Amino acid sequence: MQGLTTHNLACVRGERAVFAGLDLAVKPGRAMLLSGSNGSGKSSLLRVLAGLLPAAHGHIDWAGEDVADDPDAHRARTAYVGHADPLKPSLTASENLEFWGRLYGLEPEVEAALCQFSIAGLADVPARYLSAGQKRRVNLSRLAIGQNSRNGPVLWLLDEPATGLDPGAVSILAHTILTHLSNEGVAIVSSHGGRLDELLEGKADHFSISARGS
Amino acid sequence: MIGFMHILRRELRLAWRGGTDAVIAVVFFVLAAILFPFGVGTDPGMLPRIGGGIIWVVALLAAMLSLERMFAGDYEDGSLDLLYLSSIPLGTLALAKAAAHWLTTGVLLLVSAPVLALLYNLPGEAIGALVASMLLGTPVLSLVGGIGAALTLGARRGGVLLALLILPLYIPVLIFGASAIDGAVAGRPIGSQLMVMGGFLLAALALAPWATAAALRQAIE
Numbered sequence: 001m002q003g004l005t006t007h008n009l010a011c012v013r014g015e016r017a018v019f020a021g022l023d024l025a026v027k028p029g030r031a032m033l034l035s036g037s038n039g040s041g042k043s044s045l046l047r048v049l050a051g052l053l054p055a056a057h058g059h060i061d062w063a064g065e066d067v068a069d070d071p072d073a074h075r076a077r078t079a080y081v082g083h084a085d086p087l088k089p090s091l092t093a094s095e096n097l098e099f100w101g102r103l104y105g106l107e108p109e110v111e112a113a114l115c116q117f118s119i120a121g122l123a124d125v126p127a128r129y130l131s132a133g134q135k136r137r138v139n140l141s142r143l144a145i146g147q148n149s150r151n152g153p154v155l156w157l158l159d160e161p162a163t164g165l166d167p168g169a170v171s172i173l174a175h176t177i178l179t180h181l182s183n184e185g186v187a188i189v190s191s192h193g194g195r196l197d198e199l200l201e202g203k204a205d206h207f208s209i210s211a212r213g214s
Numbered sequence: 215m216i217g218f219m220h221i222l223r224r225e226l227r228l229a230w231r232g233g234t235d236a237v238i239a240v241v242f243f244v245l246a247a248i249l250f251p252f253g254v255g256t257d258p259g260m261l262p263r264i265g266g267g268i269i270w271v272v273a274l275l276a277a278m279l280s281l282e283r284m285f286a287g288d289y290e291d292g293s294l295d296l297l298y299l300s301s302i303p304l305g306t307l308a309l310a311k312a313a314a315h316w317l318t319t320g321v322l323l324l325v326s327a328p329v330l331a332l333l334y335n336l337p338g339e340a341i342g343a344l345v346a347s348m349l350l351g352t353p354v355l356s357l358v359g360g361i362g363a364a365l366t367l368g369a370r371r372g373g374v375l376l377a378l379l380i381l382p383l384y385i386p387v388l389i390f391g392a393s394a395i396d397g398a399v400a401g402r403p404i405g406s407q408l409m410v411m412g413g414f415l416l417a418a419l420a421l422a423p424w425a426t427a428a429a430l431r432q433a434i435e
Contacts, residue, residue: 052295052434075299084292088224090231099224103217103300 002063003027003186004049004155010057011044018044019209020057026188028154029181031200034190036209042190043083045209046157049188050080062155076105079146079153081161085135089128093119093138096127100142106149113144117172132164143176147183156180156187162196174199217302218310225314235280236318243276243323247330258335265334266344266395267388273323273348274384277355280319281380282373284311284363289433298434308364308426309419312356320352336399343398347391350411357422358383364429387414 003026010020018041026032034042047053049060051067051074060067067074087096094110101108114120117137127135140161146152156177162170174196177187181203189204191197197204229236250268251261288294297307327348331341362380366372394407 050295050299052298054435072301075301078299080295080299082292082295084290086288086291086293086296088228088287088291088293090228091224095227099220100296102220103297103302105301 003030004188005061005064006049006058007061008058009045009048009055009060011041011048011053012056013044013053017056022058022209024207026186026205028184028186029203031177031181031187031189031204033197033200033204033206034188034209035193035206036190040209042209043159046080046159046188046190047082049155050078050157051075052080076151077154079143079156081139081143081156081158083159083163085139087127087130087135087138090126092124092126093130094123096138097141097145101145101149104146104153106145106152108145109148110141110145112148113141114138116144116176117141117169133166133169136161136164137169140173140176143180147176147180154185156185156189158187158189160190160192162191162194167195170195171199178203217300218306218313221297221302221307221310222314225311226317229314229318235283236322239276239279239319240322240326242279243272244326244330246272246275248333251333261334262336262340262399263396265331265336266340266399267392269327269330269334269344270347270351270388270391270395273327273352274355274381274388276323277319277352277359278377278380280315281359281363282366282376284315284360285367285430285433286363286372289367294430294434298430304427304430305423308360308423308430312353312360312422312426315359316353316356320348320356323352324348336395339401340395340398343394343404346404346408347394347411350408350415351387351391354387354411354414354418355384357418360426361422361429364426364433367430367433387411390414 006022006024009022011018034045036042044053048055051071062074093114097110097113098108111120114123117140119134119137122130122134143156161173165173177200180187247269285294288297298304324345327344328341331344359380362376365379366376369375390407390410394404397404397407
């Protein structure tokens with residue numbers, strides 16, 4: 001099957017099972033909204049899917065192929081947004097973005113990406129002067145850079161991406177994700193409900209971790 | 215290689231914008247070396263005998279100062295995750311970080327060492343030996359230090375732990391570095407010491423990035 005599937009996936013952290021026996025399937029053009037209480041393993045699942053954490057059991061397939069067979073290809077197709085905003089305080093917003101874009105072998109159109117998240121005016125502001133929400137917008141602009149590049153990532157793993165965003169920015173984020181889905185992309189988003197979930201409704205499936213994991 | 219240059223350029227830019235960190239190591243180096251004559255006296259016969267050893271010991275400690283931050287910033291703000299997910303191997307990242315550390319700390323120590331040598335009344339040949347031994351030795355400090363910096367990521371009081379882990383590993387560099395300067399003061403040939411230090415450098419270049427990468431992998435998990 002196309003898209004991402006997991007089979008009997010389990011994650012163990014410090015001898016404690018975070019989740020086990022997890023079967024997940026996301027088709028191209030669909031989003032998966034992960035829900036679950038704090039500590040239910042949403043972040044761990046996204047880290048396992050990104051390849052940052054090893055899976056204790058089970059395997060992850062992309063288009064029917066085990067991703068462990070070709071980790072480099074899996075990295076190339078994955079865009080991961082974690083809890084923290086990986087911005088260096090002394091670099092400007094555009095310098096930060098450009099570094100990440102080039103590191104991932106993309107052609108960073110920094111201006112356009114910042115414009116998309118309506119922070120073009122902050123391009124030359126060092127990241128230390130940005131508010132939490134503005135930092136998050138810069139971080140999310142990485143997605144726009146990937147989207148505007150030919151070889152951008154197909155699989156988006158977003159860990160509570162709407163944290164700290166105002167309603168306007170949440171709409172922009174939702175619009176960006178929907179565009180990604182309409183290009184046959186896949187997005188897996190952890191959230192606690194809210195406006196982002198509503199805006200993605202119709203394109204998204206729901207998956208509750210706590211129900212399976214316990 | 216492109217990835218190496220890309221990360222190195224970013225690190226140098228961060229060091230340049232960050233300003234004081236690198237300068238602090240050099241100021242500490244000069245200041246601590248100046249303190250010793252106040253403690254042990256200024257007998258002109260004694261200072262050249264102990265000068266080489268003191269300069270090397272203080273250089274080890276100064277290099278330690280900025281090690282802790284080598285990966286800590288990237289670890290805390292999630293950059294390390296993204297660096298790991300890029301196509302650049304962690305070993306290349308480790309090498310680029312060590313190179314940046316050397317350029318921002320080791321080179322400054324190297325440049326200021328001859329001034330301290332004059333302060334300790336070292337003869338001309340010994341100054342040459344000091345510079346040559348530091349040229350070979352300070353990159354080893356950065357490379358081996360990277361292992362410690364990666365191992366102590368996420369540890370409480372990581373700086374102290376880092377010193378306990380890394381200082382013993384610096385002892386061989388100290389022994390041969392100080393011995394090269396002693397030899398030059400006494401008028402003996404110092405080729406063998408420098409060759410051993412060259413060997414340390416090659417071994418560190420080959421092994422340290424690999425060990426650092428393994429430690430980083432652990433930290434990411």
